[in-house]
Amino acid sequence: METRQGNVAVEMTVxxxxxxxxxxxxxLLSDFLRHGLGMTGTxxxxxxxxxxxxTVLIDGQPARSCLxxxxxxxxxRVDTVEGMAEGxxxxxxxxxxRAEHGLQCGFCTPGFLAATEALLAENPDPTDDEIRDYLSGxxxxxxxxxxxxxxxxxxxxTRKAASA
Amino acid sequence: MKPAQFDYLRPGSLAEAIxxxxxxxxxxxxxxxxxxIPMMNMRLxxxxxxxxxxxxxxxxxxxxxGSLRVGATTRQAEVLADATVQRRWPLITAALRHVGHPATxxxxxxxxxxxxxxxxxxxxxxxxxxDAAFTVHRPGGTRTVAATxxxxxxxxxxxxxxxxxxxxxxxxxxxxxxxxxxxxxRHGDYALTGVAVRLTPDADGVVTDARVALFAVSSRPVRSAxxxxxxxxxxxxxxxxxxxxxxxxxxxxxxxxxxxxxxxxRTEATAAIVRRALLEAATNPKGEN
Numbered sequence: 486m487e488t489r490q491g492n493v494a495v496e497m498t499v500x501x502x503x504x505x506x507x508x509x510x511x512x513l514l515s516d517f518l519r520h521g522l523g524m525t526g527t528x529x530x531x532x533x534x535x536x537x538x539x540t541v542l543i544d545g546q547p548a549r550s551c552l553x554x555x556x557x558x559x560x561x562r563v564d565t566v567e568g569m570a571e572g573x574x575x576x577x578x579x580x581x582x583r584a585e586h587g588l589q590c591g592f593c594t595p596g597f598l599a600a601t602e603a604l605l606a607e608n609p610d611p612t613d614d615e616i617r618d619y620l621s622g623x624x625x626x627x628x629x630x631x632x633x634x635x636x637x638x639x640x641x642x643t644r645k646a647a648s649a
Numbered sequence: 650m651k652p653a654q655f656d657y658l659r660p661g662s663l664a665e666a667i668x669x670x671x672x673x674x675x676x677x678x679x680x681x682x683x684x685x686i687p688m689m690n691m692r693l694x695x696x697x698x699x700x701x702x703x704x705x706x707x708x709x710x711x712x713x714x715g716s717l718r719v720g721a722t723t724r725q726a727e728v729l730a731d732a733t734v735q736r737r738w739p740l741i742t743a744a745l746r747h748v749g750h751p752a753t754x755x756x757x758x759x760x761x762x763x764x765x766x767x768x769x770x771x772x773x774x775x776x777x778x779x780d781a782a783f784t785v786h787r788p789g790g791t792r793t794v795a796a797t798x799x800x801x802x803x804x805x806x807x808x809x810x811x812x813x814x815x816x817x818x819x820x821x822x823x824x825x826x827x828x829x830x831x832x833x834x835r836h837g838d839y840a841l842t843g844v845a846v847r848l849t850p851d852a853d854g855v856v857t858d859a860r861v862a863l864f865a866v867s868s869r870p871v872r873s874a875x876x877x878x879x880x881x882x883x884x885x886x887x888x889x890x891x892x893x894x895x896x897x898x899x900x901x902x903x904x905x906x907x908x909x910x911x912x913x914x915r916t917e918a919t920a921a922i923v924r925r926a927l928l929e930a931a932t933n934p935k936g937e938n
Contacts, residue, residue, distance in 0.1 A: 486665045489657040510657030510699070513690075532650035533687045540752050546726070547752035552686045556657050557679070557703060600752065621836050622750025 495555050499524065500568025508555040514548075515539045517555035518565060526566040526595050530624075537623030540596035541565050547603035564602075566595035577647070578602060578640045587636030589627030597623050601637050610641055652689035656698040663813070666702050667788055671811035673698040678813060680722050683749065683757035684765045708815065709758075713737065717819040721760025726751065728759050737936045738822050740845060743829040744775040750837045763799075764814045766806045768905070769839035769865035773800055775829065777862035777870055778845035781819045787812045800869040823938030825849045826885050828926040831865070832918050834909070840865040841910050842919045844898075846926045854885050861894065861923065866915055867902050875900040876923060886931025894927060895920035 495508045499522065506521030513532075518524045518541070530538035532551045539550040542564040569576040575583060578601050588594045597620065604611060604619040611619065616637045617630075625633060658673070660666040670676055676698035677685060688694040702708060702722060709722040713733045728734055729745040748754060748762065748771050762772040763783065776783075776796040783794045788811055799806050808814065831843030842865050849858040859880040861873040876894040883890035898919055904912040 486661060486669060487659040489659075509654065511652040511654055511689075513651070513686075516651075532690050534683065534753060537750070537752065543756075546755040548756050549683075549752050551690070552683055552753070553756065554657070554679075554682070554686070554699075556659075557682065557701065603751065603755075618836070619751055622752050 489556060493556075495521075495559050497555075497558050497560060498562045500564055506555070510554060510556055512555045513551050514541070514543075514553040514555045514558050514563070515550035518550060518563070521555070524565060524567050528592055528595050530592070530596075535624070536593070536596075537600065538593050538596040540599040540623065542599055542603060545603075545606065547600055564599070566598055569598060569602075577643045578605070578636075581640035581643060582633070582636040585636035585639055586632040587628065588625075588632075593623060593625045593627075597625065597633060601640060604637065605641055605644060609645065611637070613638070650690050652686070653692060653695040655696055657701065658698055659701045659704060661705070663705055663708070663786055663815070666700055666705060666813055667786055667811055669698075669700045670813065671788060673700070674810055676700050676810075678702055678764070680761040681724065681757040682761075683753045684761065684767060702813065708760075715821055717741075717821075719759050719817045719819070721758060721764070721814045721816055723759045725749075725754040725757045725759055725762065729754060737938070738779070738819060739934065739936050740779060740822060740827040740829055740847065741772075741775055741819070743827075744771040744845060747771050747829075747831055747833070747837070747840070747843075760814045760817065763817065764806060764808060766800050766802075766804050766869065767839065768803055768867065768869055769841075769843075770870075771829075771831065771840065771843060771845075771864065773870040774843060774845045774862040774864035776817065776819070777872055778827070778847045778860040779819045779822065780860070781817050783817055784815045785812050786815045791815065797872065800871075802868040805869075821938055822847070822936035824935065826930040826933065826935060828930040828933055830922040830926040830929070832922060842866050842915050842922060844919070844923050844926050846923075846930050848880065848885055848927075848930055850885050856880050856883055856885055861898060863898065863902070863919065863923075865905075866899060866919055867905055871902055873898045873900075873902065873923075880927070886928060888928065891924045891927035895922075895924035898923045 530536035677696040679699040781796040826848040831840040847860040859877040861876040864870040875897040906912040
């Protein structure tokens with residue numbers, strides 16, 4: 486049986502890169518990413534699983550990083566907003582959010598982007614209802630969501646056109 | 650909003666997990682953590698140790714023969730997406746749609762939602778309506794507990810400190826009518842009241858056996874004996890019977906009052922959704938055998 490007490494080294498693959506950081510068992514994945522690895526793209530909103538701002542992908546599945554201990558993600562593949570743009574060029578989902586005004590202050594955006602990636606992986610051609618249902622766990626206080634829904638729709642279309 | 654310190658134990662087997670739970674009296678089981686970690690972040694819970702069962706082989710998985718077996722650490726998202734569950738146990742699929750959001754369902758486990766025993770949670774009530782049985786691992790063996798005997802009160806079950814929920818068995822639903830309904834402030838929130846219904850008809854469509862399992866009304870999920878009694882002998886989909894069953898549903902049950910709604914609201918909303926569910930049960934496609 487593995488037992489962890491106090492500070493221990495935790496390894497995981499973040500955005501394709503093997504990384505090691507120091508964590509206590511109680512260190513949340515959100516804090517591990519931000520403070521342990523210095524990757525502050527993942528935002529922390531409510532820290533109780535309600536707002537969705539801290540959503541990342543763990544082994545391809547969406548997860549609240551504030552409701553996951555870093556030690557639980559040990560050895561896993563974690564994808565954050567930092568891994569989306571390549572060489573300074575926005576990803577298709579990021580570009581769609583820009584084009585459709587899917588953000589204003591941007592605080593919730595990393596979580597929405599991660600959730601959108603998960604949605605499109607599961608359902609490449611979602612209806613508006615499916616988009617709303619899937620993103621219902623992410624809260625945005627600026628946009629009123631219309632731009633976000635349009636952005637997800639646009640990202641789906643772009644991706645479909647690119648793969649055709 | 651940070652959890653208090655704890656020791657993290659990651660057993661490699663079921664036997665190690667049981668041993669770890671027995672050796673750490675103030676420990677909690679960690680599976681998906683989607684209910685436990687918020688409570689720890691808010692310091693409503695501060696266990697001295699967590700026993701992470703997430704990597705134990707054999708505790709996750711779905712299999713269906715005559716009945717359905719779901720391993721305790723099977724992710725809620727996996728059960729929701731399972732085609733056999735959708736076809737043969739649609740009541741479970743309907744209940745899972747109301748459990749949290751995609752990101753919490755991807756981590757949260759089927760067994761965790763049951764063992765946590767949040768009174769407003771959907772799955773425990775679905776288990777009551779389906780006559781599920783829970784297999785519990787304990788030092789030296791296992792025991793089986795019927796869903797009706799499992800839940801004791803707020804976050805409290807019959808599980809002893811050194812016991813662990815292993816899997817859930819659900820009998821075939823085929824032939825029964827079913828429905829699921831709840832009232833929540835927002836989709837994905839905990840319910841303010843909710844109901845899971847199962848009606849077994851005879852060849853003429855007369856109810857021979859009824860399950861009306863309520864949640865979010867009391868300190869634990871509970872079957873309404875009054876509504877079930879009233880429904881036996883009535884026709885499936887009978888509007889008068891549905892209304893009457895809604896009215897008596899909370900007789901003999903102490904209705905909770907909280908900062909969101911009064912007991913009066915709960916009682917009236919429960920009557921309305923029990924009626925709605927009983928009417929829907931007549932038209933919902935039955936599960937296949």
